[in-house]
Amino acid sequence: MSLYYEAASILTNADKAGGSLKSRIFNKKDLKSTPAQLFALVTEVSKWSAVLKEVVERSGVLKEERKLTPILALLLSHDLLLSKGGIAAPANHVLKLAITRHKARLSAEFTKARLKQGFSTLEAFREHINTGSDGSEDTAAPSNRAQAVSIQHPRWVRINTLRTTLQQQLDTTFAGYSYTDDLSKITSASNKAEILYQDPHIPSLLALPPRADLSKHPAYVSGQLIFQDKASCFPAYLLDANTEDADVIDACAAPGNKTTHLTAILSECRKRAARGGRVQRVIAFEKDKQRATTLNKMVKLAGADDMVTVKGGQDFLAVDPESEEMVRVGALLLDPSCSGSGIVGRDDSAKLFLPDPNTVKEITSSSHKSKKRKRRAPAIPALTKTAALEPEEQDTALENMQDDSTLNDRLSALSTFQLRLLTHAMRFPAARKITYSTCSLYFEENESVVLRALVSPIAKGRGWRILKRGEQVEGLRRWEKRGIWEDGKLGEEDMLEKEEKKDVLEGCIRCEKGTKEGTMGFFVAGFVRDGVRDDVGGDNGLYKKRDAEGDEADDWLGFSDNEVGEPNQELNEIGGNPAPPTIQHKKEKKNRKKRKA
Ligand SMILES: C[S@@+](CC[C@H](N)C(=O)[O-])C[C@H]1O[C@@H](n2cnc3c(N)ncnc32)[C@H](O)[C@@H]1O
Known part of the structure; x- marks a missing residue:
């Protein structure tokens, strides 16, 4: 169970440590959990937190279980609903019991949240959360979903002319790809679509669909292709x-x-x-x-x-x-x-949404009173609290600064x-x-x-x-x-x-x-x-x-x-x-x- 307490402590940054999430976990001494397991849990939970916040609030679990804090409720509901292995704790542990008692209600609220965002399967929902893509089988995304999905970032690939040429790559790695001069076609394409865009500003730079995976491709492995954002070129x-x-x-x-x-x-x-x-x-x-x-x-x-x-x-x-x-x-x-x-993802996708016990009260009491009344929960929950969740730092400049130093400083x-x-x-x-x-x-x-x-x-x-x-x-x-x-x-x-x-x-x-x-x-x-x-x-x-x-x-x-x-x-x-x-x-x-x- 220490995994959840340690994850909660990391997410709230109880030590007031500076630096990225990753460095705070991997540099922390005396952890009982393995750093990799802890890092995986906190990053997954933060990705899902906007959804889980709503699920936990609507289930009313925080009101009924005094032992659960908002952050523990997020962590435990994540593992209960989304982790293959379930909650990593003995069956009779008090916190495990506190959350599993509400499994039916939590699952029902989670399904509602998925459907509300327009995803017919859990896999599609996962894809959306993991990649930001709409993960849909259909091409016309429902408007509410379209709003939730922000503009996508293409996978920029620089052809490394020290090892190859643009033409060689077009003839080999990208043979069979179709070309477009409309970048929006790239960003809205599915991850597996074989479509490319040749950049008009930087020579030998291509754009592929956002999550195009070339990481195991021989051209990438041998250094012929380099993943590099357009701006960084x-x-x-x-x-x-x-x-x-x-x-x-x-x-x-x-x-x-x-x-x-x-x-x-x-x-x-x-x-x-x-x-x-x-x-x-x-x-x-x-x-x-x-x-x-x-x-x-x-x-x-x-x-x-x-x-x-x-x-x-x-x-x-x-x-x-x-x-x-x-x-x-x-x-x-x-x-x-x-x-x-x-940096893309530095602020917008790295926020932690915590369930608000007061919202729990409002939702549960009103929903219990009148089931017919339409709930008007916001599609994107309001930010309750932001933890210092940064993806891997590009470098160390800010890692050495104290958390309480102001932006101006x-x-x-x-x-x-x-x-x-x-x-x-x-x-x-x-x-x-x-x-x-x-x-x-x-x-x-x-x-x-x-x-x-x-x-x-x-x-x-x-x-x-x-x-x-x-x-x-x-x-x-x-x-x-x-x-x-x-x-x-x-x-x-x-x-x-x-x-x-x-x-x-x-x-x-x-x-x-x-x-x-x-x-x-x-x-x-x-x-x-x-x-x-x-x-x-x-x-x-x-x-x-x-x-x-x-x-x-x-x-x-x-x-x-x-x-x-x-x-x-x-x-x-x-x-x-x-x-x-x-x-x-x-x-x-x-x-x-x-x-x-
Ligand atoms: C923004 S990153 C550079 C990214 C790199 N230009 C690239 O495109 O891959 C800044 C780097 O500068 C290094 N750095 C900071 N101060 C430096 C200094 N005074 N002398 C040399 N390197 C420094 C940091 O350690 C960090 O790796």
């Missing part, structure tokens, strides 16, 4: 790294989808340019040692290991951009830890870290391209970081500017959803001139989740500078000039302005013109003149 594509860019850094790399995408793009460029000589390297940093192991595996599986150097357990912020190994780095992809608010801590990474990337002497991305929907982690970075001394000094929409790779130039502005969220950093701010927001790319575009929530922006390192000492040598004048603080988040060194011979070979002064530079100059006068 934007950064490597936007970076547009080519043979001119020398080495490329992926600063926050695990599990490695963007690393291998980046490598595939570089390798294609190299083939097209038929260049000999030194092979460009992708240097992939991953601070977390465990995640670096996954990164290594992914890189190997994708056939990227001859181009990628994994810096496992290494903090990108601790890297000296001027070191010998780094001076050839021409482009950087930054996809740092974030709140993950754009979290966003503030995350955006400070994100800004540090971005301004650090701007210090690489030969770098001319950067992409910055998050799977967050928050302005604070996205446009705000971009704008703050752009007005930083390092950005101004080295001539970094936003990659404007008109300069973006063709597929993303056509992407409609752009950056947003939220009034009052930026303080003195809101100092770009109106036109420049417009360009910046237009240069930012956003994806929303739960729309007909079928992406997760995502954000990406590109930065470029047109010159090379020696520009800093030339017309745009704001650092030196400012130092001489003794104005402006020397440090930007811990990076000294004085760290700009001498021009590097190797970098000059890459070529490039001096960066034209930006509006910011002009403003700076004007201010300096004023002050001198």
Whole structure:
């Protein structure tokens, strides 16, 4: 019986532990149940909780059984009604008796709930709960069911051009599939339907029905296919790294989808340019040692290991951009830890609905009084309480934070870290391209970081500017959803001139989740500078000039302005013109003149 008490304690987060549900269970010491069994129970119960809440409330069991708490009633009714093995407790255990006494009423309410949602069999109902699909035999879903099923997320598959080609895959793995240019046909198709959609924005990206299972297919197992959300393909594509860019850094790399995408793009460029000589390297940093192991595996599986150097357990912020190994780095992809608010399923499907004892009273008393009166229980029960139920974290950023820290504190801590990474990337002497991305929907982690970075001394000094929409790779130039502005969220950093701010927001790319575009929530922006390192000492040598004048603080988040060194011979070979002064530079100059006068 400890299984149910432990599950209840996990779901209510009695320990006030931070982190994802999975990490809280697997890191918990002194568990009597096995972590895998506990994890399976709490995830299953949370999936079914919206249905079970209603069933438990309508059965009146909470009113009659004082030993049952709402959460125990959910857990036990789940196993009673849905688990093959039934309730995992001795037959005479007091809690088992408390729930099984009401088996007939609970089963009847459960059947009613199933029929009300339009499912004629338990299997179809299960399919719906497990996959979010309608699981129906008929194609015309009843309207109440259609409302309950949210917009589906396609299964995005990137063809890994390091191992195969799009055409090879269309001729083999997907031979016999029909094609559609209507994504909604993909998202509404049954899981087994052999239908595909070729993405119009990202090369070599396909969409398949939401739960299409290719996980055992030889093409997937051998690394020819990679499951990667469309939005997550934007950064490597936007970076547009080519043979001119020398080495490329992926600063926050695990599990490695963007690393291998980046490598595939570089390798294609190299083939097209038929260049000999030194092979460009992708240097992939991953601070977390465990995640670096996954990164290594992914890189190997994708056939990227001859181009990628994994810096496992290494903090990108601790890297000296001027070191010998780094001076050839021409482009950087930054996809740092974030709140993950754009991840599909992070919030909407991860809520726990608890039965409300007061609702029990209302329903039972009214239903007992007049059976003829029509009940008006809401189709989707109101949220009584939300437990911290998150699917597997994309990374560890939030896991280390305390539960009681407010959202604002979290966003503030995350955006400070994100800004540090971005301004650090701007210090690489030969770098001319950067992409910055998050799977967050928050302005604070996205446009705000971009704008703050752009007005930083390092950005101004080295001539970094936003990659404007008109300069973006063709597929993303056509992407409609752009950056947003939220009034009052930026303080003195809101100092770009109106036109420049417009360009910046237009240069930012956003994806929303739960729309007909079928992406997760995502954000990406590109930065470029047109010159090379020696520009800093030339017309745009704001650092030196400012130092001489003794104005402006020397440090930007811990990076000294004085760290700009001498021009590097190797970098000059890459070529490039001096960066034209930006509006910011002009403003700076004007201010300096004023002050001198
Ligand atoms: C959002 S995930 C990256 C996902 C990855 N780009 C992909 O597409 O597969 C962020 C990763 O950055 C790592 N990370 C965070 N801070 C870092 C730092 N200072 N240096 C290197 N890696 C870092 C985290 O451990 C995490 O694995």
